[in-house]
Amino acid sequence: MTDAQNTIRSAALEWSGVTVHPHRFGGIEFRLGKRELGHIHGDSLLDIPFPTATRNELVHARRVQPHHVLPESGWVSFYIRSENDIREAILLLKMSYEIAQQHYAKKQQAPWLRAQGSGSIPSS
Secondary structure (H helix, E strand, O other), X not given: OOOXXXXXXXXXXXXXXXXXXXXXXXXXXXXXXXXXXXXXXXXXXXXXXXXXXXXXXXXXXXXXXXXXXXXXXOEEEEEXXXXXXXXXXXXXXXXXHHHHHHHHHHHHOOHHHHHHOOOOOOXX
8 A cells, every 4th residue: 555644645735725733642644724624644544533424424325434542522533554545535635624614614704694695695
């Protein structure tokens, strides 16, 4: 198997705004702004945070396992054992990235748009 960590790192750095940092428990961490998208330990374990509903769907579909330390959280663990797993790891990390992008887009909306729940400009 090739160097999974570097392959995943290279893919993630192609996504707008993604940065890479040392992770406090070893390995490297991927971020969009201050938000962690996930982290990889060596070449074999990728941990990713998801909203609980998404996490439950992924676990139910057997694409991931509950997090190896925090199994009741929104975090998941994905074990990398083959070249196909590297591709799947990149897809999962990209899902986390897209969720983070949506989160930031909502935060950027004007307060009156959030309150109304629509894109129309309020009348005076």
